[in-house]
Structures are given as structure tokens and as C-alpha cells.
Amino acid sequence: MTDELANRIVQGLKDAGINFVTYLPETRLSQILPLIRDDPEMELIAAASEQEAVTIAAGATLGGKQAAVYMENTGIYVSSYSLLAVGKQLGVPILLVIGFLGGIADQRNSFLYATIGNHTIPILQGLGIEHMLLEDGDRLEIKIKDAVRGMNALRAPFALLFAGEFSL
Amino acid sequence: MIRYQCLELLAANITDQLLVTSQSGQRIEWSHLSKHEGNLLVGMMGCAIGVGMGLALALPHRKVIVLDSDGSVLLSLFNLATLGNLQPKNLMVYVFDNGVYSGSRISYATATAGNTDLEAMAKGAGIKSARTIRDIEDFKKHGIDALAESELAFFVCKVEESLMHREIPRPNTDLAENKYTFVRYLERTEKKTIPFIGRG
Numbered sequence: 001m002t003d004e005l006a007n008r009i010v011q012g013l014k015d016a017g018i019n020f021v022t023y024l025p026e027t028r029l030s031q032i033l034p035l036i037r038d039d040p041e042m043e044l045i046a047a048a049s050e051q052e053a054v055t056i057a058a059g060a061t062l063g064g065k066q067a068a069v070y071m072e073n074t075g076i077y078v079s080s081y082s083l084l085a086v087g088k089q090l091g092v093p094i095l096l097v098i099g100f101l102g103g104i105a106d107q108r109n110s111f112l113y114a115t116i117g118n119h120t121i122p123i124l125q126g127l128g129i130e131h132m133l134l135e136d137g138d139r140l141e142i143k144i145k146d147a148v149r150g151m152n153a154l155r156a157p158f159a160l161l162f163a164g165e166f167s168l
Numbered sequence: 169m170i171r172y173q174c175l176e177l178l179a180a181n182i183t184d185q186l187l188v189t190s191q192s193g194q195r196i197e198w199s200h201l202s203k204h205e206g207n208l209l210v211g212m213m214g215c216a217i218g219v220g221m222g223l224a225l226a227l228p229h230r231k232v233i234v235l236d237s238d239g240s241v242l243l244s245l246f247n248l249a250t251l252g253n254l255q256p257k258n259l260m261v262y263v264f265d266n267g268v269y270s271g272s273r274i275s276y277a278t279a280t281a282g283n284t285d286l287e288a289m290a291k292g293a294g295i296k297s298a299r300t301i302r303d304i305e306d307f308k309k310h311g312i313d314a315l316a317e318s319e320l321a322f323f324v325c326k327v328e329e330s331l332m333h334r335e336i337p338r339p340n341t342d343l344a345e346n347k348y349t350f351v352r353y354l355e356r357t358e359k360k361t362i363p364f365i366g367r368g
Contacts, residue, residue, distance in 0.1 A: 020225075045254070047246070047250055048246035048249045048250050051244070051246070052244065052246050052250060054218070055222065056218045056219075056221050056222040057222060058215075058222060059218065059220060059221060060226040062208070062219070062222070062347070062350065063225075063227045063354065063362075064227070064360060064362050064363065065226045081212070084212075085210070085215050086215050089212070089343060090210065090211070090343055090344070091347060151364075152363070152366050153366070155364070
């Protein structure tokens, strides 16, 4: 991913009101982490599991933050329990910023990732979590704002899946 | 030591703290003892400590209390490592450890009935203040007195298995209803709007 795209993701998150991010790092979008860490208007919290990252973000949302979880798509499998238990059952909006490994548009796809990628969208659909696939920077900031508005309206997690140019 | 006795003592000391309860018998007992609007009922196991951490980080001036169980903590051991590193000074965790999966109605043992020591695990994860409480006098001395302190507290409260939660009325508050009561309480006491609520 170019530095420009990384900067636009983080600025887009800020402009959409996101001010609290929990995470487990991955490979595709990791350039956003130092940008978030160094931004005094954003709080960055390392979690030990995506399941935990979702619950911490949920607590922060209930406490008045606008929270996102940054993770690899494998984290959807790990966190599906807390996405349902807290995100859906309790009805807490959380933006899921996901490096989408193994999808058709993943420019670094291989046998290592393809199975994980192949099941990601069906898993999100099974959980009843809305998602948007982003493959380039076209209208990036607007799409992030749409996702945040959508999650707040739905009172539920919303997934942004980053692939294509974001996976280079 | 009986969990209900501990909760009675705790309930008498609640003012404006925020409480997050995990799914177990203590959720039913706490709902019976406390009608505090700052109670947040999380309806599944293994999520309460994470939610409590998020609240504590979002509201660092506010005391947050998590009521949890041994079975629930064993489901989410990663919380210990994160707590041990973040050390939120406004968070207290009470783990009511009865050594059994009591809700299963067959009361099979949890790992803490065997060789597993949650206090030692918490200390190993960096929660140096972790303490095991074994009787009600110690609960008063340490568990209640710590409410006035400003440091991360992690109490493993060794309790007998009690079926009290099956004898008292179960709460009929829907989880979403409880969430909105909690959020409105926060808005009123924090004098701010919780952003996700938005406008209709």
C-alpha cells in the first residue's frame, strides 16, 4: 500500500469520527498503525486476541468513544463469538477495518491465504454483519463515512474489507 | 465464603461506579441485589473483562467494576496479558471462583478446582496486585476497601458453589433495554452525548 493510501485511511477514519482503535497487527494495512499511534486525537490499544479487541472496542463505544478494530480477516473467525455476543446481541456499533487476505482481489494471494479469504464474506453474512469491499482509493473517505454512519444507525458492527491496491 | 454475601457487601458500597456483569449465577444475584442504572449486563461468558477495560479506558475518571466467574475468565485468558500491560487504574475485577461449571447443572469441575491458580496466572501476566480472597472478613478488608483505591484490582474470590441464583427471580430486563438504561445514565452523569445514539 502506498503511504498516500495509508494516510487517507487514517484521515478518513478521523474525519468519520473514529477516535479509539484496538488492534492485532497484520501485513496488508500495517502502515496505518504508526499514523494512529502518533495522532494525539486517536487512542490505540493493543489486544492479545481479536475476540478481546472487539470487546474492548465495544466497552469504549458504550463509554462515549467511536471505536474501530483493525485486524486481519482471520480475526473475524477468532472474534465471531464476541461480534455476536456483544456487537450484535447487545447492539454495539464497531467499525471493523480488515486486511482482506486471500480474496480474489488480494494482490498477494497464495495457497496460504485463499481458503481463509474464500470463507470470509460468507462468515460475515452468516453473522449478519454488513460489509463493504474496498479495492482502490476511489471515494475512500466517503465510503469510510458511510460505514460509520451505517454502523451507528444499525447499532451493529460494520466491516470494511481492504484488498486490491491496499494489498500491494 | 458464599458469593451472595460478597455481592451484598459490594452492593451496599455502590454509588456512581459502573458495573459490568458476565453471564453466570452472579448476574442473576447481582440483578436481584442492585437496581443501579450503571449496571451493564453482558449476556455471554468471556466478554465482561474486555467490555470493562474499554469502559475504563474511555472514562478514566470513572471507577469500573467487573463481576466475573472462573469459567468465564478461563474462556478469555488473553485478557490477563492485556490487563497486565495496560494497568487501568480505575478498573476492578472480581472473579467469583467456585471451581465448577455451576450453570451446566451437573457442576463438573473447572480447571481452578485442579491445578490452575488464577491469581498466579494474573501475576504472571503482569497484574501484580492480583490477590486471592478466601473468607468474608478478607473480602471486607481487601475487596471492599480497594473501592477507595486508584489502582488495578484483580480479586480471585474463592466461593462455595451456591444455588442461590436458582431460588431468586431471574431478571427480566432485556439486554438492549439494559444497554440503553446504562448509556442514558452515563449521558446524564457524564453530561455528554454518547455519539452512536445519534438522532432519530
